[in-house]
Amino acid sequence: MIKTLREDFRLAMAILLSSCAILAIAPLAIVRALTGEWLLAALDTAIVLGMGLILYTTLRRGRSTAANLASAGFYTLAALGMTYLNPQPMIYWVYPVAVANFFVLSLRQAIAINVLIMLALTPLAGHFAQQLEFVDMLVSLALVCAFAGVFSWKTEDQRQQLENLAHIDPLTGIGNRRKLFSSLDSQKGKLQQSSNAAVLLMDIDHFKAINDQLGHEAGDNTLQTLTVLLQGRLRAGSDEVFRYGGEEFLILLNNTDLQGACNVAEHLRLTIEEQLEVTASFGCAAYQHGESWDEWIARADQALYEAKRAGRNCVRPAFNTTG
Numbered sequence: 001m002i003k004t005l006r007e008d009f010r011l012a013m014a015i016l017l018s019s020c021a022i023l024a025i026a027p028l029a030i031v032r033a034l035t036g037e038w039l040l041a042a043l044d045t046a047i048v049l050g051m052g053l054i055l056y057t058t059l060r061r062g063r064s065t066a067a068n069l070a071s072a073g074f075y076t077l078a079a080l081g082m083t084y085l086n087p088q089p090m091i092y093w094v095y096p097v098a099v100a101n102f103f104v105l106s107l108r109q110a111i112a113i114n115v116l117i118m119l120a121l122t123p124l125a126g127h128f129a130q131q132l133e134f135v136d137m138l139v140s141l142a143l144v145c146a147f148a149g150v151f152s153w154k155t156e157d158q159r160q161q162l163e164n165l166a167h168i169d170p171l172t173g174i175g176n177r178r179k180l181f182s183s184l185d186s187q188k189g190k191l192q193q194s195s196n197a198a199v200l201l202m203d204i205d206h207f208k209a210i211n212d213q214l215g216h217e218a219g220d221n222t223l224q225t226l227t228v229l230l231q232g233r234l235r236a237g238s239d240e241v242f243r244y245g246g247e248e249f250l251i252l253l254n255n256t257d258l259q260g261a262c263n264v265a266e267h268l269r270l271t272i273e274e275q276l277e278v279t280a281s282f283g284c285a286a287y288q289h290g291e292s293w294d295e296w297i298a299r300a301d302q303a304l305y306e307a308k309r310a311g312r313n314c315v316r317p318a319f320n321t322t323g
C-alpha cells in the first residue's frame, strides 16, 4: 500500500484530504451538537461517516479513479449542502473543496465539477447583502480555481516527465527494467489468475565484439534496429518488450504457454539471424502459479544461460519447478 501511495499522487491526495476532513469536521460536529445546531451537526456527522467509509474502501482497494471521483463528489456535495443551509459563513468551505478537486481529479473532471459548483451557487445570490459581494465571491473563486488548475496541470506534466525519465530507456525508447516490474505489478491479478503468460529473455550473442570491431555507435544502432524489429514482430496490445539490461531484452507474452513462447522465440531468432548482422539466444519461461516475478525471470535467465552454453543462437525452455 505504501508503494502504491508513493506512486499514485492522486490516491495519496484523496487519502490525505479525507483524513484531514474527518479530523477537522468531527470536532465541529460535536461543538454544533453541544450548541444545539442539530441540522448542521447531523450533516457534519454524515460527512465524517461518509468520508470514513470512502477512506476505508480506498485503503482496502488501493485504486484511485473510482475512489477519487466518489470522494470528490461527496465532499463537494457536502460543502454545497452546508452552504445552502447557512450561506454566509459556510461558503468559505467551497474554496478548499474547489482547490482539492484539482489535486484529486483529472484536470477536465476538476474544471467540470468546479463549473457545476459555481452554477449551483448562483441561486444563493439573494443571501448576500449586496449583489457585488456575490460577484466578488464568484470572481475570487474563479481566480483560485485558475491558479490551482495551472499549478496542478504543471505538477502533473512534470510528474509525467519524471515518470518517463525513470521508466523509458533513452537509447531504444522502450520500457526499462523498472517499467517491466511496474507493468507486471499492474497486471498482477490477470497474470496470477490465468497463469497463462510467458517471458522470453533474449541476449545478443558476442555483442562486445560489435562494439570492439565497429565502434560503440554501431553497437547502439544495432540495439535500436533490433528494438524496431522486435516491436514489429510482436502482437500489439498484448505483448510488451523491455530493455532488461545492456544487450538483454525481456519480452512479456500474454495468453501464451511454454510451447507458444518457444515458437515465438524461434521465429524471432530466425528473423534476427536473417535481417541483422547479429544472432541472439533465448530463454523462455511460462508463469508458474505462486512464484514471484524475480523467480519467474530467474528461470528464464537460467534457460538463457543454457542456450549460451549450448553454443548460442538457439532457444531453451525453462521447465516448471513444481508439478
Ligand SMILES: Nc1nc2c(ncn2[C@@H]2O[C@H](COP(=O)(O)OP(=O)(O)OP(=O)(O)O)[C@@H](O)[C@H]2O)c(=O)[nH]1
Pocket: 171, 203, 204, 205, 206, 207, 208, 209, 211, 215, 216, 217, 218, 219, 220, 223, 245, 246, 247, 308, 312
Ligand atoms: N553500444 C552499446 N553497447 C552496450 C550497451 N550496453 C551494454 N553494452 C555492451 O554489451 C557488451 C556485453 O558484453 P558481454 O556481457 O561480454 O556479452 P557478449 O559479448 O554479448 O557475449 P555473450 O552474451 O556471451 O554472447 C559489453 O561490451 C557492453 O559494453 C549500450 O547501450 N550500447
